[in-house]
Amino acid sequence: MKVGVVQFPGTNCDRDVFQWLVDQGHSPTYLWHQDRFDRGSFEACVIPGGFSFGDYLRSGALAARSSVMKSVSEMAKSGKPILGICNGFQILCEAGLLPGVLMQNQKGNFIDDWADLKNPLNNKKIRLPVAHGDGRYFASSDTVKKLWDQNQVNWCYERADFNGSVDEIAGVQCLNGNVKGLMPHPERAYQNWMGSTDGWQFWI
Amino acid sequence: MKKYFVRILPKDEVLDVQGRAVLQMLKSQKHPVASIRVGKLIEVVLNENVSQAQEVLKKITAEGLYNPLVEVAEVEGL
Numbered sequence: 001m002k003v004g005v006v007q008f009p010g011t012n013c014d015r016d017v018f019q020w021l022v023d024q025g026h027s028p029t030y031l032w033h034q035d036r037f038d039r040g041s042f043e044a045c046v047i048p049g050g051f052s053f054g055d056y057l058r059s060g061a062l063a064a065r066s067s068v069m070k071s072v073s074e075m076a077k078s079g080k081p082i083l084g085i086c087n088g089f090q091i092l093c094e095a096g097l098l099p100g101v102l103m104q105n106q107k108g109n110f111i112d113d114w115a116d117l118k119n120p121l122n123n124k125k126i127r128l129p130v131a132h133g134d135g136r137y138f139a140s141s142d143t144v145k146k147l148w149d150q151n152q153v154n155w156c157y158e159r160a161d162f163n164g165s166v167d168e169i170a171g172v173q174c175l176n177g178n179v180k181g182l183m184p185h186p187e188r189a190y191q192n193w194m195g196s197t198d199g200w201q202f203w204i
Numbered sequence: 205m206k207k208y209f210v211r212i213l214p215k216d217e218v219l220d221v222q223g224r225a226v227l228q229m230l231k232s233q234k235h236p237v238a239s240i241r242v243g244k245l246i247e248v249v250l251n252e253n254v255s256q257a258q259e260v261l262k263k264i265t266a267e268g269l270y271n272p273l274v275e276v277a278e279v280e281g282l
Contacts, residue, residue: 057244057268057269058271061268061271064268065267065268094268094271100273101271101273101274103218103219103221103274104221104222105221106219106221107221108221108222108224108225136219138218138273138274139273140273164219
């Protein structure tokens with residue numbers, strides 16, 4: 001599969017994501033934040049983690065308004081799979097492609113740890129690393145109710161009060177299911193020596 | 205040329221982690237403070253006349269200076 005990997009100044013998980021895709025047999029290509037591309041050029045797109053534009057203004061706020069995101073948005077509307085990991089999730093929320101927003105963790109700390117996760121749609125349980133300071137998922141109570149009613153919550157932290165996210169939400173998807181975002185890092189856990197293989201073929 | 209300020213604060217119903225930390229620190233020093241909210245102040249310099257400036261400020265604020273889900277924004281200087 002031809003997959004675009006978006007890079008912003010401050011992205012730092014791009015090479016991990018690239019290798020993760022290569023090892024799964026895909027053909028990734030880097031996309032720079034100033035690029036525009038034809039939505040037909042790629043079959044899928046990943047927005048990796050990091051600290052795009054130094055988290056200035058708000059995490060993901062500046063990246064969400066960059067040129068490349070206009071093309072990503074067109075791709076999303078055409079139904080192609082888009083995955084946002086960590087800062088990528090924050091960017092997708094800021095760009096309005098996913099509902100809600102990621103705010104500073106409840107205790108104000110940067111969480112660098114493993115997280116046990118559960119997919120409420122199929123009760124699948126996995127374990128992935130997390131590394132974030134702004135991972136507290138927030139949305140209005142109406143929106144959260146809608147997310148549950150429409151089966152858009154796809155990952156929850158198993159531990160209560162992990163980072164203060166509403167309903168322990170770690171990942172959500174759009175109504176059609178093709179745009180997904182999550183705070184944990186599947187690309188950091190897909191080989192035995194990484195401590196978990198749960199990130200293998202995570203999203204397709 | 206005139207200076208304007210966009211004042212951004214977290215909504216009252218949203219947990220303000222920074223504000224809470226600052227409040228706790230001040231309280232630990234026995235200052236009589238009831239509440240602290242930490243926000244942002246953005247300085248914008250414009251050449252336009254006031255009505256044009258109002259338009260520009262409204263637009264740039266709505267297009268991303270604040271996130272209406274969790275913040276409130278107010279323009280000062282108009």
